[in-house]
Amino acid sequence: QVQLAESGGGLVQTGGSLRLSCAASGGASRPSFSDYAMGWFRQAPGKEREFVAGIDWSGRILNYANSVKGRFTISRDNAKNTVALQMNSLKPEDTAVYYCARYRGSYVGGVIAYWGQGTQVTVSS
Secondary structure (H helix, E strand, O other): OEEEEEEOOEEEEOOOOEEEEEEEEEOOOOOOHHHOOEEEEEEOOOOOOEEEEEEOOOOOOEEEOOOOOOOEEEEEEOOOOEEEEEEOOOOHHHOEEEEEEEEOOOOOOOOEEEEOOOEEEEEEO
């Protein structure tokens, strides 16, 4: 069983920055963390969970929601089994619980195989 543990959430003022991290553990040795695409999603109160950013198995193909393009950057370290989301120029509308996710395949899109527990990000105006 794969576990995803997010960290780095918190309270920040408008225009500030936060860096979220997600550490993956468990699962089979092959295929491994580096074989799968990873993503970040978020859910604000009263809203559906939405895609924020995704990264393919190699780290070369990145996808972003229009609402975060140019402000957020996703990255991964396959040697450490981690994926990060650097969030800059934060806005109050970025306030949400942020979830790390592992896709079932090597590229972003399709079924999510595992979810993390989530970490709260609150942006004050």
